[in-house]
Amino acid sequence: xxxxxxxxxxxxxxxxxxxxxxxxxxxxxxxxxxxxxxxxxxxxxxxxxxxxxxxxxxxxxxxxxxxxxxxxxxxxxxxxxxxxxxxxxxxxxxxxxxxxxxxxxxxxxxxxxxxxxxxxxxxxxxxxxxxxxxxxxxxxxxxxxxxxxxxxxxxxxxxxxxxxxxxxxxxxxxxxxxxxxxxxxxxxxxxxxxxxxxxxxxxxxxxxxxxxxxxxxxxxxxxxxxxxxxxxxx
Numbered sequence: 001x002x003x004x005x006x007x008x009x010x011x012x013x014x015x016x017x018x019x020x021x022x023x024x025x026x027x028x029x030x031x032x033x034x035x036x037x038x039x040x041x042x043x044x045x046x047x048x049x050x051x052x053x054x055x056x057x058x059x060x061x062x063x064x065x066x067x068x069x070x071x072x073x074x075x076x077x078x079x080x081x082x083x084x085x086x087x088x089x090x091x092x093x094x095x096x097x098x099x100x101x102x103x104x105x106x107x108x109x110x111x112x113x114x115x116x117x118x119x120x121x122x123x124x125x126x127x128x129x130x131x132x133x134x135x136x137x138x139x140x141x142x143x144x145x146x147x148x149x150x151x152x153x154x155x156x157x158x159x160x161x162x163x164x165x166x167x168x169x170x171x172x173x174x175x176x177x178x179x180x181x182x183x184x185x186x187x188x189x190x191x192x193x194x195x196x197x198x199x200x201x202x203x204x205x206x207x208x209x210x211x212x213x214x215x216x217x218x219x220x221x222x223x224x225x226x227x228x229x230x231x232x233x234x
Contacts, residue, residue, distance in 0.1 A: 022152065022153070022154035022155065024150060024152070024195075024198045024199055024201075024202040025050075025150055025152075025202070026149045026150035026168055026199075026202045026203060026205075026206060027050040027149050027150065028149070028206050028208040028209040028212070029147055029149065029170045029172075029209060030126075030127045030130065030147060031172070032209040032211075032212070033208060050128065050129070051128075052128040052129030052148060053129060053148060053167070055082075055099070056084075057151070057165075058082050058148070058151075058167070059082050059083065059084055059099075060081065060082065060186065061079050061080070061081040061186075062079060062080050062081075062082075062167065062184040062185065063077070063078070063079050063184065063185045063186075063187065063188055063189075063190055063225065064078040064079065064080060064182050064184060064223050065183050065184070065185050065190040065191045065196065065222065065223055065225070066181075066182070066183035066191075066196065066200070066220055066221065066222055066223060067180065067181065067182045067183070067220070067221065067223050068180040068181050068182075068215050068216070068219040068220050068221075069177060069180045069182070070219070071177070072105070072221075072223045074107065074108050075105040075106065075107065075108055075223070075224070076105070076106050076107070076108045076109075076110070076223070076224035076225060076226050077104075077105060077106045077224070077225060077226060077227075077229045077230070078103070078104075078105040078223050079104050079105070079229070080101065080102070080103050080104075080184070081100075081101075081102040081104070082099045082100075082101060083099060083100040083102070084097055084098070084099055084100075085097070085098040085099070085100060097122070097123060098120060098121070098122055099120070099121045099122075099131065100118075100120055101118070101119040101120065101121050101133055102116060102117070102118055102119075103116065103117040103119075104116050104117075104232050106226075106229075106230055108224050110230070113230065113232065114230050114231070114232030115232075116232055117135070118135070118136040118137060119133045119134060119135045119136055119139070119142075120133070120134055120136060121133040121134070124145065124147075127147060129147060129148040130145065130146065130148070131145070131146055131147075132144075132145050133145070133146060141175075142174060142175060142176065143174070144171055144172060144174045145171070145172040146169050146170065146171040146172070147169065147170050147171075148167060148168070148169055149168040149170050149181075150166075150167065150168045150199070150202070151165075151166065151167040151168070152165070152166060152167075153165045153166075154166070154192075154195055156192060157192065157194055164185060164186065164187055164191065164192060164195060165185070165186040166183070166184060166185055166186075166191060166195055166199065167183075167184040168181065168182070168183055168184070168199060168203070169181070169182045169184065170212070179215075180215065180219075181203070181212065181215065181216065183196065183199055188225070188227060188228075188229060189225060189227060190225050200216065203216045203220075204217065
């Protein structure tokens, strides 16, 4: 006979947005933060420590799925490939990691071939998860600074299985473009709607960077994707 007074274990509470391991946390760009800070806005706008992605995690090809950059309005299948080189040699035999940066895109509608922008970049020693870029060839005079504002992996919903990796990058103004934001996906078909919506909502909670919030509200648009990608010459 059982004892009806024996306490039972209460079921675990479901994960909330604040505790879910796939919650979106973003930081504001360094230009908007006080010197020496590196925090991210959590799901409720709270601050958490920012951890930069490793070079290995960032390496590979990413589809740009959303952007505030107006030039992508006439493009499709915009993708960026980061390829790490060996560390640059210095006096002690070591040096900062160097990435080759390749941007490829097509004209919307598929007219013409694949256009390419080549660059090389090094980590910014003053800002975790930030890089200083310089163009190659005819674009050697062009330079830029960009930062990872957030990154992560989430399980795909709806029975698709697997995970999707995402990242948000901010780029400083250059001779040719104003400052802006890009959303990345490691899937050619782009971010799931759930992940894209959650990232955009998190961007609008960046109280430390009201200018970026306005930029998202006014200029953030989806970048056209039309599979399959055309393959450019390497």
